[in-house]
Amino acid sequence: MTPPTTLPVTCVEVVEARRITPRTARITFEAEALADSVGTAPDQQLKLCFPRPGQAVPELPAPAEDPMSWYRAYLAIPEPRRPLMRSFTLRHRRPGTRLIEVDFVLHEGAGPASAWALRAAPGQRLGMVGPSALYAPPVPFAAAAAAADWVLLAGDESALPAIATLVGALPREARALAFVEVADVRERQPLDGPPGLTVRWLHRDGAPEGVALTAALTAAELPPGRPYAWLAGEAGAVRALRRHLVTERGVAKEAVEFSGYWRHRLTQDDAPTAEDLADARELQERAAGRS
Template sequence: MTTTAAPATAPFRFFDVHVVRSRRLGPAMLRVTFGGERLDELASGGRDQRFKLFLPQPHQDRPVFDDLGEGWYTAWRAQDPAERAVMRSYTIREQRPDSGEFDVDFALHGAEPGASPTLSTPFAQGSAPLTAGGPASRWAAAARPGDRLTVLAPAVEDNGGVDFRPPAGTDWILITGDETALPAIAGILSWLSPGTQAKVFIEIGHEDDRQPLPTFADAEVSWLVRGPATAAHHEPVLDALRTAALPAGTPYAWVAGESGTVKAVRRHLVRERGFDRRAVKFTGYWRRGASEEDLLAELTAGAAAAEQD
């Protein structure tokens, strides 16, 4: 199977992009295609390639920055929160360098323009104010061709925004996640070498959120549909793992999704399944009751405290 070492370099650059088109993938997922100048310089590493997406405030037609140089983060933090761009982390679902486009799949988290559209009809743009979901979900649900954003994305394929890196000696792959991890899971499966053994558990909110997941790997995919009445009390991925028959040999696990579920899955794999901690890559893509601003504030405070210590 394919293995990769840690990246030697990790340069990222700012790119101005615009919406080319969007289409609904299912009740909870929307794909937005972006275009822009210099996108031939954007170099996705595939797999779970993440990048930073910057949204304008509702009264702006594009994100506003005071600095796009090496000190961008400090300058961004210092901006008036009502004026600075809304920053979110997303996965590059697919890049097409020849056409200067890339796709990003958004989990909508209930963001709807008016009544829920059917899968065969486009969004009724501007039909009603969007109140559900977070800023990125609301933006995606209302996105129109020409809408402008800024992204901070990799300029080399081997970059620090790719986490899926099974080490040499791995015999099989375990992948778990929810809707927010689905774009990364799709990217990982399309990247795996022929014959790689993989067990995949994906939690979704509706049967129609299933997607084709092309892969050359020998992958067994389990779709776990949570019921709306029990969503707050059950953990479909963890429940499925507890009873799953897993392959023999040395595993590598990639675990993503809601932070609490991710931690519970990691504990199960390490304590009950005997996985080596170093062979479990886990990432909380979101946390119940917390925005990315909350998480960034916690991270910044933690870093400041560490420096003082």
């Protein structure tokens, strides 16, 4: 099958905004246009585009056949008018509708996305880029999980929407272990998965992000057999966990899917670090080797 070449770009309008935990807002949007495939697979990534001060809606280029052409047109918008773009995971699509749900982590010292979510109200509009099969994993999660003896999932609250969709996609007979770091006990969320799913909730309780997650996983007694690991969250913690699994646990590099969603003291507007670039190169090389 020939992969799609057009990057989906549309507007979304807030239908509902509510707190599902003290630090997490779930925003329901209605999209002007939405492909039938959106919401049919776990861990679907999208980008939301936030208007600049004084704008009611963000200024975005029209969809283009070539995604890079669209992105160049986006960068060509003068910075004072160029929307701020942030990455999210689709939490849920309501069947038979163009309604989607996206979870926002409400940080202290809120960045543009968190600050917007704190004030989100019905009728407000954002731009949305994706989800797109252009950026789907070369090996779907279900296939990778089925090829392993058990599944390991680890991340902080930024990865919780993806983890929720991933455990929901596991077959009933699957064995899975999830390590989830959140601020405190009030930030736990229901995770519906197969009977063989074990969830270990880790509470920071004021400690720096990633410390509890890294300590718990490196000290854990893991199940026997060949795992498939999925890691996401703060980039430094993800690198430490991946290094531990590969070098100290003997897990094959190809059996570890990883993504640094955010970086301490840096935003998505800041330039990538040397480590970020190295991670991106490895992911590209792995994708090319699988195609």
